[in-house]
Amino acid sequence: MRSKIDQLLAEIDSLTAVSREELEALRVRLMGKKGSITALFDDFKQVAAEEKREIGQLLNVLKTKAAEHINALRDVLEAKTETSASTDLSMPGHPAPSGARHPLSIVRNEIIDIFKHLGYTVAEGPEVEDDYHVFGALNFPPEHPARDMQDTFFVTTGDNPVLLRTHTSSVQVRSMETARPPIRIICPGRVFRNEAISARAHCIFHQVEGLYIDENVSFADLKQSVLYFAREMFGADVQIRLRPSYFPFTEPSAEVDVSCNICKGKGCNVCKYTGWLEIMGCGMVDPNVLEASGIDSKKYTGFAFGMGIERIAMLKWQVKDLRHYFENDVRFLSQFKTAL
Numbered sequence: 471m472r473s474k475i476d477q478l479l480a481e482i483d484s485l486t487a488v489s490r491e492e493l494e495a496l497r498v499r500l501m502g503k504k505g506s507i508t509a510l511f512d513d514f515k516q517v518a519a520e521e522k523r524e525i526g527q528l529l530n531v532l533k534t535k536a537a538e539h540i541n542a543l544r545d546v547l548e549a550k551t552e553t554s555a556s557t558d559l560s561m562p563g564h565p566a567p568s569g570a571r572h573p574l575s576i577v578r579n580e581i582i583d584i585f586k587h588l589g590y591t592v593a594e595g596p597e598v599e600d601d602y603h604v605f606g607a608l609n610f611p612p613e614h615p616a617r618d619m620q621d622t623f624f625v626t627t628g629d630n631p632v633l634l635r636t637h638t639s640s641v642q643v644r645s646m647e648t649a650r651p652p653i654r655i656i657c658p659g660r661v662f663r664n665e666a667i668s669a670r671a672h673c674i675f676h677q678v679e680g681l682y683i684d685e686n687v688s689f690a691d692l693k694q695s696v697l698y699f700a701r702e703m704f705g706a707d708v709q710i711r712l713r714p715s716y717f718p719f720t721e722p723s724a725e726v727d728v729s730c731n732i733c734k735g736k737g738c739n740v741c742k743y744t745g746w747l748e749i750m751g752c753g754m755v756d757p758n759v760l761e762a763s764g765i766d767s768k769k770y771t772g773f774a775f776g777m778g779i780e781r782i783a784m785l786k787w788q789v790k791d792l793r794h795y796f797e798n799d800v801r802f803l804s805q806f807k808t809a810l
């Protein structure tokens with residue numbers, strides 16, 4: 471009897487079951503009515519009185535061990551069934567939420583792309599600039615209102631104060647100082663003006679300005695480049711109109727309108743019933759500006775233009791309130807997912 475108990479005790483740990491059925495068969499084989507452990511308990515009656523205590527203890531150890539082993543095997547089997555139920559390989563995956571490019575980035579990239587086709591390269595410069603690069607070198611007289619505290623955020627005062635650039639023309643100045651013609655650059659970037667925030671104005675906005683300097687660059691070249699841009703941006707049937715204007719750094723200067731792409735020139739509330747939408751300022755670079763940066767104005771001429779990215783984006787998507795571009799409301803931004 472003792473040897474039978476010892477043999478079973480040694481065997482138990484190596485017993486396995488790969489299914490519920492096998493496990494049940496094992497349990498019956500050991501502890502069922504006719505199981506080997508049950509049989510040992512039956513035989514216990516014949517054990518001699520002086521051995522009863524010892525054999526009884528051994529039998530109880532065997533019974534507990536068998537029960538524990540069977541429970542452990544059951545836990546393993548159940549854990550396995552649970553995982554296989556939750557790994558349904560035919561289930562569709564969790565959707566990975568994709569972001570969207572900011573509408574202003576989309577338009578900026580589009581503008582850059584259009585001018586790249588005309589041979590322009592991108593130039594960048596500091597947002598915190600000095601008075602000379604933002605105004606002085608661009609022929610702004612000292613008393614010009616754009617230099618006023620009302621318009622410009624100053625960082626320091628003094629002879630050549632540090633300020634936040636009010637346009638990216640400062641990048642053009644930096645290029646003219648270092649590069650020699652031909653120069654053909656576009657300057658995208660953030661600019662700052664001290665304006666009350668409303669649906670139509672903000673103290674931060676984005677510009678793309680362009681500059682082309684070479685021998686024999688004429689106003690006709692400017693007009694043709696602007697027309698090419700307008701048609702690429704707003705459609706092949708778009709017309710442009712140049713109105714005389716004034717900028718200290720260009721002479722002559724003009725404001726460019728495109729025919730309203732919403733009403734096709736008939737008149738609507740976006741173009742305020744004029745049939746035209748203003749998109750940029752431009753002009754022939756003033757000889758004073760060329761000379762200030764050491765470029766011979768007798769040999770070289772050039773044109774410059776500048777536009778607000780927000781304005782172009784508003785016209786493209788008819789966004790009525792400028793503030794949407796700065797609030798980062800995902801409900802607004804996610805609408806541009808397909809516009810990449």
Ligand code: PHE
Nearest residue numbers: 637639751752753774775776
């Ligand atoms: N710098 C001008 C502005 O910020 C735009 C401009 C650029 C106009 C180049 C003419 C030529 O308003």
